[in-house]
Amino acid sequence: MTETMEISTRTLDQVTVVEINGNLDGTTAIMAEEIIGDHCQEGTRLVLDLRQVSYMSSMGLRLLLLISRKLADLHGCMALVGLSDDLKETMSITGFLDHFATYDALEEGVSALQQEKE
Amino acid sequence: MHQTTLQRIDILPTHIHGNFKLRCGRPLPFGATLVPGGVNFSIYSHHATACTLVLFEKGHPAPFAEIPFAEDFRIGNVFMMIVFDLDVENLEYGYRMDGPNQPVEGHRFDRNHILLDPYARAIGGREVWGTPPDWNSIYQHRARIAFDDFDWEGDRPLGIPIEDLVIYEMHVRGFTRHPSANVRHPGTFASIREKIPYLKELGINAVELMPIFEFDEFEHGLTNPHTGQPRMNYWGYNTVGFFAPKAGYAASGELGMQVDELKALVKELHRNGIEVILDVVFNHTAEGDERGPTISFRGIDNQTYYLLTGDGKYLNYSGTGNTLNCNHPIVRSMVLDCLRYWVAEYHIDGFRFDLASILGRDSQGTRTPTRPCSNRWPSTRCWPGASSLPKRGTPGVSTRLVRSPTTGGGPSGTGSIAMNCAAFCAETRARWATWSSGFRGRPTSTTDAGQPPPSTL
Numbered sequence: 229m230t231e232t233m234e235i236s237t238r239t240l241d242q243v244t245v246v247e248i249n250g251n252l253d254g255t256t257a258i259m260a261e262e263i264i265g266d267h268c269q270e271g272t273r274l275v276l277d278l279r280q281v282s283y284m285s286s287m288g289l290r291l292l293l294l295i296s297r298k299l300a301d302l303h304g305c306m307a308l309v310g311l312s313d314d315l316k317e318t319m320s321i322t323g324f325l326d327h328f329a330t331y332d333a334l335e336e337g338v339s340a341l342q343q344e345k346e
Numbered sequence: 347m348h349q350t351t352l353q354r355i356d357i358l359p360t361h362i363h364g365n366f367k368l369r370c371g372r373p374l375p376f377g378a379t380l381v382p383g384g385v386n387f388s389i390y391s392h393h394a395t396a397c398t399l400v401l402f403e404k405g406h407p408a409p410f411a412e413i414p415f416a417e418d419f420r421i422g423n424v425f426m427m428i429v430f431d432l433d434v435e436n437l438e439y440g441y442r443m444d445g446p447n448q449p450v451e452g453h454r455f456d457r458n459h460i461l462l463d464p465y466a467r468a469i470g471g472r473e474v475w476g477t478p479p480d481w482n483s484i485y486q487h488r489a490r491i492a493f494d495d496f497d498w499e500g501d502r503p504l505g506i507p508i509e510d511l512v513i514y515e516m517h518v519r520g521f522t523r524h525p526s527a528n529v530r531h532p533g534t535f536a537s538i539r540e541k542i543p544y545l546k547e548l549g550i551n552a553v554e555l556m557p558i559f560e561f562d563e564f565e566h567g568l569t570n571p572h573t574g575q576p577r578m579n580y581w582g583y584n585t586v587g588f589f590a591p592k593a594g595y596a597a598s599g600e601l602g603m604q605v606d607e608l609k610a611l612v613k614e615l616h617r618n619g620i621e622v623i624l625d626v627v628f629n630h631t632a633e634g635d636e637r638g639p640t641i642s643f644r645g646i647d648n649q650t651y652y653l654l655t656g657d658g659k660y661l662n663y664s665g666t667g668n669t670l671n672c673n674h675p676i677v678r679s680m681v682l683d684c685l686r687y688w689v690a691e692y693h694i695d696g697f698r699f700d701l702a703s704i705l706g707r708d709s710q711g712t713r714t715p716t717r718p719c720s721n722r723w724p725s726t727r728c729w730p731g732a733s734s735l736p737k738r739g740t741p742g743v744s745t746r747l748v749r750s751p752t753t754g755g756g757p758s759g760t761g762s763i764a765m766n767c768a769a770f771c772a773e774t775r776a777r778w779a780t781w782s783s784g785f786r787g788r789p790t791s792t793t794d795a796g797q798p799p800p801s802t803l
Contacts, residue, residue: 254435286493286603287435293497321536321597323610327497 247277252288272304273341279310309337357382371426377465384430391647396444397425438488452649452658460485462642467492469560475594496609514550518595531597535611552621557582560590584632588684621695634667635660696746748779
C-alpha cells in the first residue's frame with residue numbers, strides 16, 4: 229500500500245529542518261530522497277522532524293541512513309527528532325538507531341546541531 | 347558527486363511483457379540481485395524445459411504477474427532475466443518449472459507448484475514464530491529480495507586462536523524465551539544482543555547458534571493430543587532456504603527486517619569480543635522423501651539436488667527422508683556459495699556441519715575418496731570468504747570449520763559412528779575441528795543432576 233507523504237522545509241538558526249508528514253515506504257522514500265537530497269549541501273546541518281511519521285518500512289530506514297551518509301560526505305551532520313516509541317524500537321533491534329543522534333523535541337535537535345557547528 | 351563515466355548501455359530494457367520491461371539477465375550470481383533499475387533473476391535447472399517467473403505483492407495469495415523466460419534468456423541450463431521498475435521491498439517471487447514428471451527417471455517437475463529460489467536471501471511466509479500460516483496459500487515459503495547494504499562500520503574477524511575459544515552453544519529461541527531472561531523480545535536475535543553483558547559475564551568468547559537458516563516450525567503437521575496445540579519443529583535441523591535467516595527468530599521478522607537484525611547482532615557480538623559460529627545443515631532439506639512437500643529443489647531439478655536410487659527413490663543417509671547431492675558440481679557450488687555468503691555478508695566466523703560426513707558421498711551415495719565437495723574447502727588460511735574480508739589480529743584469520751561427531755549413515759548407511767568419524771577426519775586431513783560430545787554433554791548432565799563436574803572433564 230502506498231502512503232501519501234508531504235515534506236516541508238524551513239531554516240531555524242542556520243539549521244535546515246525537514247518535516248516529514250506521512251509514512252515512509254518503498255514509494256514515498258524514493259520521493260523523499262529526491263526532495264531532501266536537494267537540501268544537502270556542503271556543511272548542511274539537517275534536522276529530520278519525524279513527529280508526524282508513524283510508520284517507516286525498511287526502505288524508509290535506509291533513506292535515513294543514506295541521507296546521513298551523504299551529509300557526512302559533505303561535512304554536514306544530521307539529527308532525528310520526534311521518533312515514536314515503536315519506530316525507535318524497530319530501529320534499535322535492527323541496528324539503525326546506533327547511527328543517529330535522536331532528540332524528543334525539535335528545539336533540542338536544532339540546538340545540538342548548532343553547537344556542533346560551533 | 348560527479349559522474350565520471352557514461353551510463354552503461356546494458357541497464358536499459360530490450361523486451362516488453364505486458365506492463366513489464368525486461369532484458370536478458372546475467373547468469374551469475376544465482377538468485378535475485380539488485381541491479382541498476384531492476385532485479386536480475388537467475389536460476390539453474392539442468393532438466394527443466396521452460397521456466398516462468400512468478401511475482402507476488404508481499405503476503406498476497408495470488409500473483410500479480412507471471413513472466414516466462416524467453417528462449418534467448420537462457421544460456422545452457424541457466425534461466426536469467428532482468429525485470430525493471432519493481433517495488434522490491436514489496437515483492438515476493440517464485441518460479442514455475444516445466445519438465446518431465448517421471449519419478450522413476452528422477453524427474454518430478456510440476457508447473458502447478460510455485461517454487462522457492464534455492465538462493466533466496468530472505469524468505470517470507472513464517473515471519474512470526476508459531477503464527478499459523480494460510481494453509482490454502484499456493485506459495486508457502488516466499489522468496490524476497492535482500493538489500494545487502496548493511497553498514498558494518500569496519501567490523502572484522504576477531505581471529506581468536508581456536509585453542510582459546512570458549513563457546514556457548516545456544517538455540518536462538520530457547521536462550522531468551524523464559525521470562526527470567528527479562529528481555530524486550532523473547533526468543534529473538536535482538537534479545538541475544540540484549541544479553542551480551544550476561545554472555546561476557548560468563549567469560550565466553552564465541553556463540554554457536556543452532557540452525558538459523560529458514561525452516562518451517564509447522565512442518566510436522568502434528569497435534570499434541572493433550573493440549574490440542576500444533577507440535578512445532580523447535581530445533582530447525584530441516585532447512586527450507588540455505589541463504590536466508592529464520593524470519594521467526596527476528597523481532598523484526600514481521601517487518602521483513604530479519605537480515606538487518608541478525609547482522610546487527612553479529613556486529614555487536616564482535617564489538618564485545620565474541621565470535622559467531624553457525625550450526626549448518628547441508629546434508630538434507632525440508633522436502634523429505636516422496637511423501638514430503640515440494641518447496642524448492644524437488645521441483646526445480648530433483649535429479650541434480652538429491653541422491654536417488656536407480657529407480658528414482660530418495661536415498662536417505664540423513665535419516666530424514668532425503669540426502670542432498672553435495673558432490674554434484676552445481677550443488678557443491680551452492681554449498682560453497684552459501685558459506686562464502688554467510689562469511690562475506692554476515693561476517694560469520696565459523697561453521698559447525700551437521701552430519702558432515704555426508705558431504706563425502708558421491709552421486710550414487712558411495713563414500714568417495716576424492717570428496718569433491720569438502721576438498722574444495724581449502725586450508726583455513728586461504729578460505730575464500732575469510733580471505734576476502736579484511737583481517738585483524740594475527741595474519742591469516744581463518745573461518746572455523748567444525749564437524750559434528752555423529753555420522754550420516756541413516757537408514758541406508760552401514761558404518762559405525764566411530765568408523766565414520768575416524769575416516770572423515772583422516773579424509774579431510776585434519777583441516778576440520780570436531781566437537782567433543784562427551785565434553786559437551788557431561789557438564790550439562792551433572793548440572794542437571796545437581797552434582798559437581800566429574801574429574802574426567
